[in-house]
């Protein structure tokens with residue numbers, strides 16, 4: 001087991017956790033074969049059943065969530081975390097709607113593409129197949145349980161889900177709906193398992209079982225990543241923090257720059273694609289920063305600025321070096337005046353997290369340079385970083401936003417949960 005992973009609860013022995021995880025892994029491996037060969041109708045039947053059960057069991061889910069919220073408030077969780085943890089009628093409706101939307105997506109499994117007739121007479125192409133058993137570790141946001149379960153199921157994978165410990169009651173209430181939906185559709189309940197232990201060493205166990213788990217997706221902050229990546233024996237696709245930037249270039253149109261910067265910061269504070277640092281080109285700073293500062297002030301956003309920023313915006317607090325790499329997930333914004341595109345790109349590559357970064361400019365050449373040279377999973381011109389999202393990109397839904405470069409990068413939808421194998425069709429051909 002990964003020794004770096006902390007035992008948060010400290011109540012279960014490492015052997016007990018490992019045995020529990022092995023048993024879960026074995027069951028998932030067995031179920032994966034059934035889900036992989038399930039036809040689209042069966043998978044969709046399970047998804048429609050789940051959507052309906054989420055609505056039918058609304059009272060029970062909300063009661064479980066109220067328990068989590070009570071415990072969360074008693075534990076003095078911060079406002080952003082409580083906001084993500086909370087369920088209400090609208091969020092349950094949205095969760096059911098999200099599951100139905102996944103059902104409506106085309107089934108990627110079994111699709112054959114690129115068939116070519118070779119001179120030898122064989123036909124060679126590719127077939128899209130599930131990854132197998134996917135382990136997902138995610139934050140205390142209960143709707144992710146339904147999202148992750150439905151995406152894994154539709155892409156023909158079995159899933160082991162380890163949500164944040166603060167959401168345990170909500171997740172278990174949703175898990176009961178998932179189990180029933182799978183059963184009703186004739187699929188094995190073990191196809192989606194929501195872990196019932198909060199022990200963090202379960203996370204270490206997940207990345208130490210390549211015989212049972214094919215890929216692990218950690219979705220969270222730096223601590224999770226350090227714990228998961230260290231000594232992992234299972235491939236990991238990291239969905240990490242977002243230290244996202246907007247750079248307002250000297251040739252920006254302020255009628256675009258101001259709404260973009262307001263949206264990127266204030267539309268939702270707690271998400272990974274929210275802007276955390278604003279970079280402003282020196283020649284335009286005195287025209288844009290005072291206006292933006294006023295809007296942020298009215299929205300209650302605290303500004304932390306470099307020296308030059310503070311000369312234009314008196315209320316900005318001095319930014320320290322730590323601010324440039326901080327993911328606030330809160331109404332706080334770091335602001336820096338830079339000298340041109342190169343300085344902006346240097347800053348982003350030094351302090352960013354390779355998640356999502358945007359330039360606001362009417363200058364075609366600089367826009368193209370930004371797109372090519374900023375090495376992040378999404379790069380944008382004249383658009384808010386908040387668009388980095390599976391629904392917004394037309395993927396239908398997302399399991400998260402990969403900050404890794406291999407297999408899947410940026411918002412990951414159904415296709416990111418599959419791979420392609422080679423298919424050869426012959427008619428008695430020999431080499």
Ligand SMILES: NC(=O)C1=CN([C@@H]2O[C@H](COP(=O)(O)OP(=O)(O)OC[C@H]3O[C@@H](n4cnc5c(N)ncnc54)[C@H](OP(=O)(O)O)[C@@H]3O)[C@@H](O)[C@H]2O)C=CC1
Pocket residue numbers: 005006008137138139140162163164165166198200201203204219220221222223224227239240241242271272327399400401402403
């Ligand atoms: N790129 C993406 O797709 C997304 C990224 N995020 C990022 O997630 C973060 C916010 O969520 P937050 O809940 O604070 O994230 P955390 O990283 O604190 O927690 C996420 C999950 O990881 C577990 N975890 C954390 N540290 C460890 C560890 N050392 N060992 C084992 N398990 C661990 C948590 O378990 P436990 O319950 O025990 O704390 C929880 O299940 C932000 O950085 C945000 O950007 C969020 C959503 C999507």
Ligand SMILES: N[C@@H](CCC(=O)OP(=O)(O)O)C(=O)O
Pocket residue numbers: 084139141270271272273386387388389390398400401
């Ligand atoms: N793609 C999502 C953000 C990713 C996400 O789920 O973040 P979080 O709200 O931190 O769990 C969105 O645009 O709202």
